[in-house]
Amino acid sequence: MCGIAGIFFKTQSSNQVLGKALVDMLDGCQHRGPDSTGFALYEDDVEGLRLRFIVDGDDPEAAIARIRAALADHGATIAKEKHEGATWVVDVHYAGEIRPFAYAMEHAAKLVSIGTALDIVKDVGTSHDLDATYRIGSIHGSHGIGHVRLATESEVKPEAAHPFWATGFADVAIVHNGQITNYWKMRRRLEARGFEFRTDNDSELIAVYVADKLAQGVKLETALERSVDDLDGTFSFLVSTKDGIGFAKDRLAAKPMVMYEDDSLVAIASEEVSLNRLFPGRPLSTTEPAPGTFRTWSRSI
Amino acid sequence: MVTIDLSKLSVRDGNEALRAAAERGEDIEVLNPDARHHIGVGLVAPVTVKVRGSAGYFCAGLSHGARFEIDSNVGWGVGDSLYEGTVIVGGNAGAIAGVGLRGGTVIVKGNLGSRAGQVMKAGTLLACGSAGFLAGYMMYGGRIIILGNSGERVGEDMSAGEIYVGGEVQSLGSDAKLVEPTAEDLASVEAFLAEQGIAFTGTFKKIVNAGTKLRYGVNEPISRPLPHTVFSEGGTYWNAKVAEDIHAKSLIGRYRIRGYGASKPVPHFGDIALKLDPERLAAVKDAVASVKLAMTLGERHGAKPLALSMPVLIAPMSYGALSKSTKIALARASRLAGIVENTGEGGMLNEQRAEAGQLIYQCLSGRLGWNIHDMKRADGLEIYISQGAKPGLGGQLMSKKVTKELARVRGIPEGIDLRSPSRHPDIMGADDLVIKVEEFREATGYAKPISIKMGAGRVRDDIKIAYKDGFDFVQLDGLQGSTGAASTEVLENVGIPTLAALQEALDGLREIDAGPDMPIVLMGGIKDGVDAVKALALGASAVAMGTAAIIAGGCISCMQCHVGNCVVGIATQDPEHEARYQIERQSDAIGRFFEVVRWQIATLTKALGHDDVRALSRDDLVALTPDAAAITGLPYDPTWATRAEELLTEVA
Numbered sequence: 001m002c003g004i005a006g007i008f009f010k011t012q013s014s015n016q017v018l019g020k021a022l023v024d025m026l027d028g029c030q031h032r033g034p035d036s037t038g039f040a041l042y043e044d045d046v047e048g049l050r051l052r053f054i055v056d057g058d059d060p061e062a063a064i065a066r067i068r069a070a071l072a073d074h075g076a077t078i079a080k081e082k083h084e085g086a087t088w089v090v091d092v093h094y095a096g097e098i099r100p101f102a103y104a105m106e107h108a109a110k111l112v113s114i115g116t117a118l119d120i121v122k123d124v125g126t127s128h129d130l131d132a133t134y135r136i137g138s139i140h141g142s143h144g145i146g147h148v149r150l151a152t153e154s155e156v157k158p159e160a161a162h163p164f165w166a167t168g169f170a171d172v173a174i175v176h177n178g179q180i181t182n183y184w185k186m187r188r189r190l191e192a193r194g195f196e197f198r199t200d201n202d203s204e205l206i207a208v209y210v211a212d213k214l215a216q217g218v219k220l221e222t223a224l225e226r227s228v229d230d231l232d233g234t235f236s237f238l239v240s241t242k243d244g245i246g247f248a249k250d251r252l253a254a255k256p257m258v259m260y261e262d263d264s265l266v267a268i269a270s271e272e273v274s275l276n277r278l279f280p281g282r283p284l285s286t287t288e289p290a291p292g293t294f295r296t297w298s299r300s301i
Numbered sequence: 302m303v304t305i306d307l308s309k310l311s312v313r314d315g316n317e318a319l320r321a322a323a324e325r326g327e328d329i330e331v332l333n334p335d336a337r338h339h340i341g342v343g344l345v346a347p348v349t350v351k352v353r354g355s356a357g358y359f360c361a362g363l364s365h366g367a368r369f370e371i372d373s374n375v376g377w378g379v380g381d382s383l384y385e386g387t388v389i390v391g392g393n394a395g396a397i398a399g400v401g402l403r404g405g406t407v408i409v410k411g412n413l414g415s416r417a418g419q420v421m422k423a424g425t426l427l428a429c430g431s432a433g434f435l436a437g438y439m440m441y442g443g444r445i446i447i448l449g450n451s452g453e454r455v456g457e458d459m460s461a462g463e464i465y466v467g468g469e470v471q472s473l474g475s476d477a478k479l480v481e482p483t484a485e486d487l488a489s490v491e492a493f494l495a496e497q498g499i500a501f502t503g504t505f506k507k508i509v510n511a512g513t514k515l516r517y518g519v520n521e522p523i524s525r526p527l528p529h530t531v532f533s534e535g536g537t538y539w540n541a542k543v544a545e546d547i548h549a550k551s552l553i554g555r556y557r558i559r560g561y562g563a564s565k566p567v568p569h570f571g572d573i574a575l576k577l578d579p580e581r582l583a584a585v586k587d588a589v590a591s592v593k594l595a596m597t598l599g600e601r602h603g604a605k606p607l608a609l610s611m612p613v614l615i616a617p618m619s620y621g622a623l624s625k626s627t628k629i630a631l632a633r634a635s636r637l638a639g640i641v642e643n644t645g646e647g648g649m650l651n652e653q654r655a656e657a658g659q660l661i662y663q664c665l666s667g668r669l670g671w672n673i674h675d676m677k678r679a680d681g682l683e684i685y686i687s688q689g690a691k692p693g694l695g696g697q698l699m700s701k702k703v704t705k706e707l708a709r710v711r712g713i714p715e716g717i718d719l720r721s722p723s724r725h726p727d728i729m730g731a732d733d734l735v736i737k738v739e740e741f742r743e744a745t746g747y748a749k750p751i752s753i754k755m756g757a758g759r760v761r762d763d764i765k766i767a768y769k770d771g772f773d774f775v776q777l778d779g780l781q782g783s784t785g786a787a788s789t790e791v792l793e794n795v796g797i798p799t800l801a802a803l804q805e806a807l808d809g810l811r812e813i814d815a816g817p818d819m820p821i822v823l824m825g826g827i828k829d830g831v832d833a834v835k836a837l838a839l840g841a842s843a844v845a846m847g848t849a850a851i852i853a854g855g856c857i858s859c860m861q862c863h864v865g866n867c868v869v870g871i872a873t874q875d876p877e878h879e880a881r882y883q884i885e886r887q888s889d890a891i892g893r894f895f896e897v898v899r900w901q902i903a904t905l906t907k908a909l910g911h912d913d914v915r916a917l918s919r920d921d922l923v924a925l926t927p928d929a930a931a932i933t934g935l936p937y938d939p940t941w942a943t944r945a946e947e948l949l950t951e952v953a
Binding site: 020283 | 308332333335337338353354355357358372373374376377392393396412414415416433434435451721729730732734736739762763765766769770812813
């Protein structure tokens with residue numbers, strides 16, 4: 001129950017700041033989800049591997065100490081670190097395999113994301129609240145996705161907010177509007193193959209599903225194509241990887257999605273009002289993706 | 302020409318300025334709309350509004366008589382429930398363009414999103430480009446013209462109306478068929494296009510209803526079923542009720558339909574006792590005069606609240622399920638008792654409006670009888686999501702009741718077995734619902750309380766949505782709630798009991814620290830003031846009574862409401878049968894019943910030591926059965942059973 005937004009700059013020299021663009025887009029559709037807000041940003045200044053943890057418990061310092069110990073255990077060395085809002089973010093140098101590393105880090109504290117560019121920032125509050133705490137508006141990067149959430153079945157807390165990182169896979173994130181009705185069936189299939197889930201949220205499933213396909217060498221576009229067949233229910237979702245973004249939409253067309261594309265950028269959102277935030281006062285030539293369709297944009301192409 | 306700049310004004314202030322200008326007869330230009338929602342919603346004036354850019358959801362929705370020209374795109378639901386007037390969209394339209402049209406013209410120069418013209422009743426929707434998925438979905442009348450391609454499943458479950466496609470018909474929906482347009486049809490479409498200055502040289506295909514699903518194939522034999530109070534589940538398996546049910550199904554080969562609610566024993570208010578010694582009743586004097594019963598409902602967001610003389614409402618029941626005379630009697634009784642009447646599905650009657658002191662107007666999925674004028678003269682607006690008798694399903698009204706007058710009020714074809722949609726066109730989730738609520742507030746100047754009616758399904762989750770989406774109060778209906786027609790399987794088995802529904806609602810609100818600011822009106826098997834006091838003590842703010850009021854007004858509980866031959870003139874549209882119903886006599890009887898309810902609430906409240914119904918609390922209650930204790934969390938204390946029975950002999 002929510003609103004989604006995503007933006008992808010086709011060239012390095014975009015005149016829009018990534019963080020600012022997403023803050024504005026999510027503010028535009030905040031009415032769809034006032035409980036929490038989140039961003040998956042592909043940033044320019046990540047050194048090595050960036051990890052962000054939620055350390056909002058009674059004793060954040062103890063949580064940070066546990067993370068330090070776990071990092072040291074796995075031979076990861078800290079390049080820079082910051083305690084920001086409810087989170088602790090750290091850039092590390094680490095050369096090993098990501099999935100066991102990620103699962104180990106999760107046992108130390110609530111891990112939000114791992115990426116060589118990806119940084120997921122999510123918390124209770126509005127887009128502007130998060131901007132004030134995490135200075136999202138000044139973050140530069142190539143692309144990103146975002147989400148506003150109205151909590152229905154699960155609690156209002158930072159880790160239940162979107163975007164979801166595809167646990168175990170660096171640089172893959174997802175935002176989703178809708179409801180996956182064959183959630184447990186799909187989840188058990190993935191669990192049987194050794195994947196771990198952190199929440200009962202159906203959006204996390206999409207993230208792991210897509211990342212699993214990518215890890216098998218399937219192209220993002222093909223993964224999205226298969227998701228339209230494999231997932232039941234209502235969904236409009238955006239997925240982001242290190243190289244680009246993509247969307248998929250269910251065959252029932254129950255959840256809205258509008259997109260705008262020009263030579264320099266692609267912007268996708270639940271509502272046109274979010275797209276118009278990027279270009280105030282200008283009528284946009286937008287399109288609505290057809291039911292059951294998917295598409296990707298990537299810099300490498 | 303007045304200019305309204307939405308980069309400087311909020312939509313709410315903009316709409317206020319727009320209405321003020323329209324009242325003076327001035328045309329309006331809206332600058333920097335930037336796809337904001339609700340532009341021009343509820344405008345009732347013959348002016349022109351030019352929107353210089355894109356508009357968001359529900360542009361020109363619930364308006365009558367104006368001409369809207371939008372330069373660029375529109376979001377979902379352009380021209381929602383338009384009564385008369387013209388809307389011209391220069392770009393594309395999102396989903397459900399022209400939803401629930403009652404008249405007028407919506408022209409989209411570009412493409413239509415999904416479900417264009419859903420549940421429309423009249424008027425014309427024109428797309429110069431192509432339509433999306435499910436164009437004409439469940440339309441009841443009117444005309445859709447698509448110059449481009451039809452999209453998949455065009456005309457899905459349409460009951461009536463016409464769809465013309467100039468391009469390719471990609472696929473036909475269920476119960477839709479292609480027919481050859483007549484010369485008259487084509488002349489009418491061409492005249493319309495010429496009038497709008499739109500050139501088209503291709504040939505049109507015409508799509509209409511195929512008539513395979515409008516009526517149930519086989520009618521259930523009319524028989525007097527075993528009484529409501531005989532339960533099919535109990536001591537014996539193959540009892541008379543079960544056998545009767547099997548016989549009927551073997552004849553008709555489909556599910557059965559009947560009126561009334563679940564007729565099986567579930568934990569209810571009889572399983573809860575007031576912690577009150579019957580002797581204390583003797584000391585109670587002048588309870589009605591000395592206990593504070595009056596309350597207001599609906600001020601949570603600054604609307605003018607409903608004023609109730611006691612925490613009781615009349616439950617929503619439709620003109621359709623019930624005769625016009627019965628609806629008038631209920632309205633009159635509500636006025637006599639100083640409480641609130643509810644239109645239920647299917648629109649507002651003038652006589653009902655005149656008789657009711659206060660009237661809630663319900664908006665249902667089919668938008669039957671839904672219009673801006675009746676919204677304006679209502680005292681409260683209510684979005685029906687579902688009801689206790691059949692959570693998750695739409696209303697049913699069998700053909701005998703779909704008379705000419707009723708069809709006119711609802712805007713549907715006469716004589717069909719009406720099955721209302723199970724979901725709203727524009728409420729696919731909590732995120733859409735919040736935009737819908739805001740549309741109603743904009744259309745009526747934020748002056749009217751907006752409530753939500755929900756059946757007892759996933760109450761714990763649903764109540765949180767109701768709270769977050771900004772409803773003023775909730776009407777919560779348990780499994781025992783009655784209906785005019787539903788399948789017996791659903792009546793008996795879908796949903797959770799009223800007691801459990803209330804408890805889940807309270808628990809859900811507590812989980813999000815919601816506080817007490819969104820009142821819950823509980824219904825579903827509330828039969829008297831004793832039940833009401835228990836409901837209030839558990840945490841409801843008020844109760845609503847439907848079946849009890851109907852019985853007070855002459856219903857004989859035969860459960861044949863769906864057939865349409867009600868012998869006492871209540872659940873019928875047959876003039877001969879309805880003539881038996883004496884409005885004044887029956888409304889007096891209903892009024893007297895409500896005075897007894899008032900006396901019961903006041904007396905029990907005072908005997909419990911309170912001088913205000915709001916002081917009732919869970920401390921005043923015990924559970925008499927382990928089930929009721931498990932559901933409510935009340936202490937289990939069967940030692941109160943004897944005193945509870947004694948108490949009932951004094952007050953019930």
